[in-house]
Amino acid sequence: MVKTSIKDIARAAGISHSTVSRALNDSPLVNAETKARVRRLAQEMGYSPDAAARSLVSGRTRTVGVVVTTVADPFVAVVVEGIERTAYAHGYSLILAASHNEPQREIAAVEMLRSKRVDSVIVTSSRVGALHQERLGSAGVPVILLNSHSQQQMPNAYSVRVDDVHGGRLATEYLLGLGHQRIAHVAGLEGHSDSNDRLDGYLSALAGAGIDYDPDCVVNGTGRLDGGPEVLRSLLALRERPTAVFCYNDMTAIGLLSAARNAGVAVPRDLAIVGFDDIPLAAHVAPALTTIAQPMFELGERAMSMALVLMGHQGIAPCDVTDVILQGQLIVREST
Amino acid sequence: MVKTSIKDIARAAGISHSTVSRALNDSPLVNAETKARVRRLAQEMGYSPDAAARSLVSGRTRTVGVVVTTVADPFVAVVVEGIERTAYAHGYSLILAASHNEPQREIAAVEMLRSKRVDSVIVTSSRVGALHQERLGSAGVPVILLNSHSQQQMPNAYSVRVDDVHGGRLATEYLLGLGHQRIAHVAGLEGHSDSNDRLDGYLSALAGAGIDYDPDCVVNGTGRLDGGPEVLRSLLALRERPTAVFCYNDMTAIGLLSAARNAGVAVPRDLAIVGFDDIPLAAHVAPALTTIAQPMFELGERAMSMALVLMGHQGIAPCDVTDVILQGQLIVREST
DNA sequence: TTGTAAGCGTTATCAT
């Protein structure tokens, strides 16, 4: 048994391959017993339909492409879980590609997906979203940006995201409410709109409280666990030491937490820390992390649902759903 | 610009589609300027080769299927990262499917991958690995099991795994060395060979120390964060309370850690806890988790490399690489 | 109800 095609089955059954095709696709135009015989044969011969051949004629692959920065990030992992569950429920498969935060790889990934003729593409934390929407959107393949947005508002710009400005403001205002006057911010990687927006929220909260913005208080992070020690060093090196810090995401915050513990900086007494995401483990570090919760799973679900709609899967009009914005929520724990 | 095929380019250039194909594939049998003209046109017309059509004739897709339990598990996420990096480096794409620990879905996932004609399949924590190896292996598609093994040793059984028995023994012997006499074990989900093997290691260490095995000391876990409270309850309900516990994985251990903290059970004083995996966040919980480190990234890398070899990518003989077994390593932190 | 034939977008084998 190497590989069986409908022609092989046709030969074995002594009928034409079109009848086999019809039988396998449950067409009403086939004699009931012929259908049964064909199906039994298909089973016995280990037949598996060739998706490539099928999509060559149908023009659809029942596959969506998912571009992430890396799966080894808990936030991304849960988002992908949300996408996967929804996709599976509707008979779609996922091709996964990682950009590793490099625009070049992101572009290459989307090109690969285009070549594989995926029916839709979901890109998380894109740095060049508008480009994809131009290349694919105009070719009829919906592109959904997840937690990023084009600078220029395009006609075919679909996105699902959390309100990052609001989240950043929420976090900062909470720290201000606690009485902190000197609040630092650890940004994410440059070029990401979510990081920029969270920074904007931070700045807006500061401005709202009538606090002068000190550029030194904003330090660059990596969005990863390992940046902690360096971030801590930067913060401690400031002329006037901040009493609180709002981090781009939970991984950054947890890395900082760890570095603080090793350096004997007590959290929250010496330094209050707020994260962003509420990844599953945020509640389990010590001290448990105060953070802005993103509905990660739902973000994935919504993005995939939007893709389904755009591929014509429900009766909903496409124009209803161009830009879904969800709100984050402050979760107070022990790190503040 | 909807979709451009080589025929469209041929028409625009006034040549045959076979010449276009040759030009695009950099065949030496094409006039240099024709080649240049074709390529410019392809660029301008936004041409993207149809992977389905190509693989229909070539018989290969340059795609591997990856079946995981769920991506929303840090161990799995890092493994997939390892697979992805290696795959990308060799021009392969990944189709991702989740089994959610249900044998039925695992089988459906593999069937989908078979239909998509992936060149190879990697299945993590399989519950029915032998089945896939029979269905796909005999059809010429290599199947690599990652951290699971068939009960019966088959001819085409490829696997990459950590030595779970050894790891389980290591963890338990370490606790014994600390003086613990009553050590519990929280198992993973039933039907997984890795969980069974870790249990075997635990039992073997106990036996080696001349300690009678008390079946009540082995409780069932879920492998997830959320099982903590119930596991703790089970442990506290035991007639003679254990002073230490070895958990199937870090997520189980961290869930337990959390539950212990909430219940006022001091770790490690009242209860010492050892995990398994060494997920990135294991060092950042409190107390930091003692665990058996698996080379997660390398596991993924090795599995993908093995797939490459089996697909004929290097000069290595296939027989050299049927079963890679890596050793885990004890990492002592604060939870013991 | 079934069979024949065309076509999806490629690559590959022939000729020319």
Added chain:
DNA sequence: ATGATAACGCTTACAA
């Protein structure tokens, strides 16, 4: 160096 033509495995008119 280039062009016809067949083939990959399937779906789908169109015939019978």
